[in-house]
Amino acid sequence: MSSSTRVKLPPEWKDDERMNFLFSDFKKSRDVNTTDWDSKMDFWTALVLQSCRDRTRVCLSLHDLNKTFRRKERSPMGLATVIQSLSRCGKLQRESEFAANVDCGWLSWGVGLLLVKPLKWTFSSLLGSNSVPLEESFVVIELVKEKAAEVLEMFWSSEYASCSILSFQELCTLTSSVCADESTLCMALLQLQRDKQVLVSLHQGEKIVKFCQAGQGRVSTVNHLEIGVYQLQRSEKVLEERLDKLSLEADKYKEEARLLLQEGKKAQALRCLRGRKRGEKRADDLFGQLESIRGILDRIAQSQTDEKVLQAYQAGVASLRFSLKDVTLQRAESLVDQIQELCDKQDDVNQTISGAVTCADEDMDELEEELKLLLDESKPHPEVPTEHLPNVPGDDLLDFLPAVPQSELNISTKQLEEELKLLTL
DSSP states (O other): OOGGGGSOOOGGGGOHHHHHHHHSOOOSOGGGOHHHHHHHHHHHHHHHHHHHHHTTOSEEEHHHHHHHTOBTTBOOSOHHHHHHHHHHTTSEEEHHHHHHTSOSOGGGGTOOSOOSOOHHHHHHHHTTOOOOOTTOEEEEHHHHHHHHHHHHHHHHTSGGGGOSOEEHHHHHHHTTTTOSSHHHHHHHHHHHHHTTSEEEEEETTEEEEEEOOTTOSSOOOOOHHHHHHHHHHHHHHHHHHHHHHHHHHHHHHHHHHHHHHHTTOHHHHHHHHHHHHHHHHHHHHHHHHHHHHHHHHHHHHHHHHHHHHHHHHHHHHHHHHHHTTTOOHHHHHHHHHHHHHHHHHHHHHHHHHHHHHHHHHHHHHHHHHHHHHHHHHTOSSOOOOGGGSOOOOOGGGGGGSOOOOHHHHOOOHHHHHHHHHHHHO
């Protein structure tokens, strides 16, 4: 059970009695015991699919499953029946059939673990035999679709998203974190090509891949311009690698010349310096070629941008023409006259409304004047002139007061205090 260590096993895996039942073969007919048949089939179906997901694989074989689920020197006896059941319900498909459904020349770019099947298996398949060859590879449809979506999303979020074409090796390096091996990547590419999201082809013996751009429904065919750009980009990368190599060689020659000079070997040191000069001259030539290629790539990119701008202009002109197809000068003048007429009418209405408000304000002023008059008439006495009033008495006012007996005025302070004391009791 070496492979099973990477698979999350269910709790009943430790139950010997339960596992003896699950490791036994299926009955020849499901009708013998429907409950046991369905219970065993559900267990192995879920475990088989989960094991592929845990190992990030999209293909399986009977031989691989026997190794993965080996327990106490035993392998399950009903896995062939499980594979047949998954194939009938469409969850599994033979790898050869899956690849043959895609018109892409899959044989030429190396998809498949075993492309030529034994003659015995071919005859048994034609005769309808229920046996499953140990090495026959099956594709898990659900998992290969998930893997294809991961590959496509990783490409769109990478630095290659702006490239029309990239090599298969570059794609292998890019998707190494989501595809366990090259076979898994090939299956994902087959699914993407079936969905018209990817186009895989051969160019001068090299596998190249073209993805659809984000937002597009399907990938377009590879044209001569894209092939030319791809070749220029490959040449640019080769020249950059050569320049880096020449730079390292020049540094190496310089260091060797320094060491030889310290040892007193002047002639050998001069020879190293001549080698360094030759490398620098080759580097200058390569750098000029690299700049030429970069200039061509920049011009191509600019021309593509100009083409997109022209296409945008054409679309804008077409939209503007369509939007103005029913607009004429006479119609515009008629609309302007109607607008002016309606504005004049609105001004008249506003003047009428404001006139009515002014009349109402004038009536209010008259009512205020009338109310003021009524208030003046309601006063009881009119004002009397001050010259008809008598004079105010002066210091002789005491003469008019009645006389007070002297005995009442001579009240002692002691008497007043006595009265206050009585009042407080």
